[in-house]
Structure formats: C-alpha cells, structure tokens
Amino acid sequence: MDGIHDLGGMQSFGPIRREVGEPVFHEEWEGRLYAMRMATRLQNPGNLRPHIERMAPGQYLNSSYYEKWLHAWTQILVQNGVLTEEELRDREAALAADTGTPLPRREDPHQARQALERLRQPQPLQRAATSQPRFRVGDLVQTRHFHPPGHTRLPRYARGRQGAVVKFYGFHDYPDEDAAPRVQPLYAVRFAARELWGESAELDSAVYLDIWENYLE
C-alpha cells in the first residue's frame, strides 16, 4: 500500500541524527518486547509489517520503532486469539495499580536453550523452481506501475521504471498480499539514479533493489 512507511525519496526529513555509543536497547521494555516477539512459540506468528504499514501517518511518524512493534504485535495476538482485549484491559489495570511488585517469573531452561539455538539456526530461503525464470542477468526490465492496497516490497519510487538485471537469486517466497504465485524468481535489479530521480539525480549513482518476477512487465 502507498503508506507513510514507503519513505524512499521523500524530501524534508532533514539531517540524520546519530548517537555515539548507543545501547542495543534504549529502554528495558524494548529488549523484552523484542525477545518475546522472537521467542514466543505461536502457531501463527503473524507478520508485523502489514500492521505497521496500516498505521495512520501521524501515528506512524510519532511512534518509536519499538512502539510500532508493540502496536502491531498486540493486534496480531488479539486477532489470532492468543489474548483478548478484555484480558489486556484487566491486566493493564491491575499492573498500573501495582507499581512495586515484580512480574511473576517462570523458568524453563530447556525453552531458553532452544530459543537461542533457533536464533542461530540457518533458515534456507531457496524454494524449488516453479517456472522457467523469464529474465537473465543483463536483461533490461521494466517494473510495473501498480498501487496494490496490501503489503508490497516494491517501493513507490521504483514503480514503472527501467533497470537491468544484475543477479538471479533463485526462487523465493513472495511477500505481497495479492493473488500472485507464492513462490517466484527473485532478481537484483540496478536502476540508474537518473531513471529514478530525473534531473535532480546525483551523478554516478544507482539504486539496487530485489525484484520478484511479478513486479516486472
């Protein structure tokens, strides 16, 4: 969808602010949220991104990175029936009233070990070929000019643009929420800066994107 998350090429954001020696997590809750999302075993873990992308622009821009995660993951947990709105409300009231007591702990060293192993487990992304790839390295290609209502990985700035295939990555899962085949050839495509940004392009630069075959005319 053409949401606020699709930021590539937008102007007016100003200088990039950097911290020196910043911590991995700035606040304790960020780390615990991140770890819960990584380690909680759910039948359907869900995908945070479509939920984040549907946030209203003002809310998106004013939420920190992990606040967006919190928003999206809470929605997923409720939608998938893991938690109910009522449980959330009741527990929130109880914990808000009790400022001192630490949360009850449950230890499961076996689960902790497994979670750490899973973080490091190789996860092959290659899928069996489902078709003959339509393009080869060196081919000139044209991206489609589309505006799908759901999640897509083709940013606005690269739609309806010409590029050249520089790598073939084999067959990968297709992440968009449309009806196209779920496994597709994936290519790296080079777009000259001039093709993307016209007269205002900087000299001698190019942008490379990973392009599923369905994104190409």
Place this chain on the structure above:
Amino acid sequence: MTHDHDHHHKSPATLRTRVLESLLVEKGLVSTDTIDAVVRAYEQDIGPLNGARVVARAWTDPAYKKHLLEDGTAAIAELGYTGRGGAEMVVLENTSQVHNVVVCTLCSCYPWPVLGLPPPWYKSYEYRSRVVREPRTVLREFGLELPAKVEVRVWDSNSEVRYMVLPQRPPGTEGLDAEALAALVSRDAMIGVANVQAP
C-alpha cells in the same frame, strides 16, 4: 509527584509490555528466562564484531574473500554466523571505483547475525528517505567525501536477502593480523557509511 512515585512511573509502552509479558508467561507461551536469554544474546553476542571478523578474514585470506563474494551465505556460515535476519547473505565489495551503501527504505532490514540489531539512525525516517535519492550528500554528512569518479551503489534491502559491505583495507595495515584488523572494522563501514581508518 514525589521522587518516590517518579521512580515507579511507567510509560504506556512499559506498562503494555509488562501486560504482554505477564499474560504470555502465565499462559506458558514463553518463559521469563527465555526472554532474559534472548535479550542478553543481542546485547552481548550477536553484534558487529561478528561482521568485523568476516571482513578481517577476507582481508587476510584471498581464497576466503573470493568465496565470500561468490557465496556470502556459505562463507559467513563457515565462521558460525547464521540464523534469523541473515538467512541469505550477499557481500558487496568496496573498491577505489565502487562504493556500496545499504538501506531499507520500507522498514529496517539488516543482517542480524553479522551486525546485530540496527542502530536508530539506520531505522530513522531521515536515513531511509534520503540515502536512495542523495547518497553522496548523505555520505558527506557521515564524514565520507567520495571522489566524483567513484560510483555510488545504494542497496535498498527489500527482500529476505541481506547485504553487508566489505570495506577497503586501509593502507598501512600490512603488518596487522586478523584479530588486530577486526578491531579496526566499524559497524558503519559494513553498512557503507564510513571507510575503515588505519590505527
């Protein structure tokens, strides 16, 4: 509000995260020590020193470098760095003619096993919006002035394939071993917003 109350004041996000933790732990879906262990892993073990070791190995072992550029996933796995957010790795070599830099304009995709979690600036609206459009200007802001003859390649990391930059080895480091070289390689150099400086 007294100081004592301040101490216990919780932001809405802190409170909501405590709500999730208490409910998920109670339901047996995750244990407290699992959460502790994953936080520790990303705070202490899974960070840019991993990527720096890959770079140092490539600088000191030409056969490894060739393997790394041809099959980043396998060459990096050889050093033990595999897993979530880095299932398939492509390594981009910076040279005197080509400078690569990585971004994720739509989100925050980043090669976790070799670089850890991304710094806030990598996830910022400023970096995501600007580096695809004005990479030379952005790199200059990072203190990296590239000669006009160097081509800039911006990799917008939009699939599950993850990218890491192999920076140029700085002159004057011929006498250093892999361990000493790894200590020079910054996270920013492996994203492509800095060069590696000789000590």
